[in-house]
Every structure is written in C-alpha cells, then in structure tokens.
Amino acid sequence: MNTIFIGQNLIEIKSIDSTNNYAAQLSRQSVMPEGTVVAAEEQTKGRGQRGNSWESEAKKNLTFSTILYPKFLKADEQFYLTKAVSLAICDFLPTLLPVNLKIKIKWPNDIYIEGKKIAGILIENSVRENQIQHTIVGIGLNINQQNFKTENTVSVSSITEKEYPVNECLEQLCSFLEVRYLKLKKNNRCFDEEYLSSLYQCEEMKSYLFKGEKTIAKIVDVTAEGLLVLEKKNSEKIYCNLKEVTFFQ
Known part of the structure; x- marks a missing residue:
C-alpha cells in the first residue's frame, strides 16, 4: 500500500x-x-x-x-x-x-x-x-x-x-x-x-422524531461530544443523541 x-x-x-x-x-x-x-x-x-x-x-x-x-x-x-x-x-x-x-x-x-x-x-x-x-x-x-x-x-x-x-x-x-x-x-x-x-439536511427545515414526538426543525450544529443540534422555527434548540432522534425520509 x-x-x-x-x-x-x-x-x-x-x-x-x-x-x-x-x-x-x-x-x-x-x-x-x-x-x-x-x-x-x-x-x-x-x-x-x-x-x-x-x-x-x-x-x-x-x-x-x-x-x-x-x-x-x-x-x-x-x-x-x-x-x-x-x-x-x-x-x-x-x-x-x-x-x-x-x-x-x-x-x-x-x-x-x-x-x-x-x-x-x-x-x-x-x-x-x-x-x-x-x-x-x-x-x-x-x-x-x-x-x-x-x-x-x-x-x-x-x-x-x-x-x-x-x-x-x-x-x-x-x-x-x-x-x-x-x-x-x-x-x-x-x-x-x-x-x-457536509451534513445531510443541514440548515433545511425537515421532520424529525425526537423522543417519540414529531418535530419540524433544521440541523444547525454538532457538539464536540457528537450531539446533533436541531433548531425549531421558534429558535428553540434541541440537543439529540443517537437514540433520541429519527430522520424522516
């Protein structure tokens, strides 16, 4: 190699x-x-x-x-x-x-x-x-x-x-x-x-399932620990680990 x-x-x-x-x-x-x-x-x-x-x-x-x-x-x-x-x-x-x-x-x-x-x-x-x-x-x-x-x-x-x-x-x-x-x-x-x-759907308003509830938000960041940061229309930010969030296709 x-x-x-x-x-x-x-x-x-x-x-x-x-x-x-x-x-x-x-x-x-x-x-x-x-x-x-x-x-x-x-x-x-x-x-x-x-x-x-x-x-x-x-x-x-x-x-x-x-x-x-x-x-x-x-x-x-x-x-x-x-x-x-x-x-x-x-x-x-x-x-x-x-x-x-x-x-x-x-x-x-x-x-x-x-x-x-x-x-x-x-x-x-x-x-x-x-x-x-x-x-x-x-x-x-x-x-x-x-x-x-x-x-x-x-x-x-x-x-x-x-x-x-x-x-x-x-x-x-x-x-x-x-x-x-x-x-x-x-x-x-x-x-x-x-x-x-390079993130898929970054800065795009999309539907996600967060802790069992559907929410519309956009990806705005990923923390140093790897948490996905979503921002809702009202500017509220949601910090998600892998088990808490699901992408809707």
Missing part, C-alpha cells in the same frame, strides 16, 4: 462474522501495529449503529476495520475521529463518481449519495482514565453490488454502471483515511466547519 502505516499490516480474510469483532479480538491478544487493517471478502454479521446489520454481497464491496491509537484525544473528544473518517470517505468517493453528485454525511456517520446510503461507519473506542486507548474503525462501502433489500441503498457501480477492483479501492481509501487522521492528530478542531457543511 502507498501509505505510511494504515494498511501496511493487512490481514485478508475470506469470510468472517464481523471485521470489528476480529480486530477487537486481535487487540485483546496483543498490541497490534497502528493502522492494522482487517479486510474480509464476506462479512456475515456486519454491524452498524443502533445494532443494525450491514448488508453486503460477498466479494463485491469494501468491508474492513482498522486499528488506531488516538491517545491524543480525550474520551469526550472521540467524535472528532468520526468526523475525520466520514470526511475521508467523502474525499475518496469523487475519485470514482461523477463530479456533479451530492455526497453527504448523514449524522452521525452514514454516507449518502443523492439521498441514498452508500457507506456506513462503526467506531468502537476503548477508554481508560478519560483517554482513548485504542479505536477500531469499521467501514462498509458499497462498490460493485447491484441489488439491495432496501430501495434507499446504492453502490458506486449502480451509479456509474462500471466494475471496480475492490483491492485497489481499499488501498486508495486507506490513503485518504491516513491523511485525515494525521491532520486530526495535529489539530482536532480542524474539521468542524467542513463536517457541518
């Missing part, structure tokens, strides 16, 4: 339940080199946010995890890593897709193309004494899959009608991840404005 450390230690697996689970197991057994990547041709029980499963056809998509040691971040700063990873995927996708397509981050860490999901991220942190000890970043990115169970899902290939070498896509994405991670290490606030401007 044409990187300094992410992907230099590459573990390739034919089939596994979850690359995040496997990476976590490796981390419990020994101290793995930072940037170790576990990539699977098939992931049988891929996980997403809220305990959702991740649908992925074997050998068609990117399903991988990388082990990082962001000890420069405190526990209450861990969402900065989510910003960096999300933006890295947004950096990578234009290398494959037409330039006129809207690439957006659906809070907290799904990637959407023209309102349809193309990628998801699951970040799991090990924290001790308010410091992040190690992080496992799991990424699922639809590359060549054509058929999905849900209509709101797309792949690069379903958009461009081309096939892509998955291994080359992995190498390129690892390079973009590394660039963002190293920038984060220098300045953990450097992505705030860019992340906010």
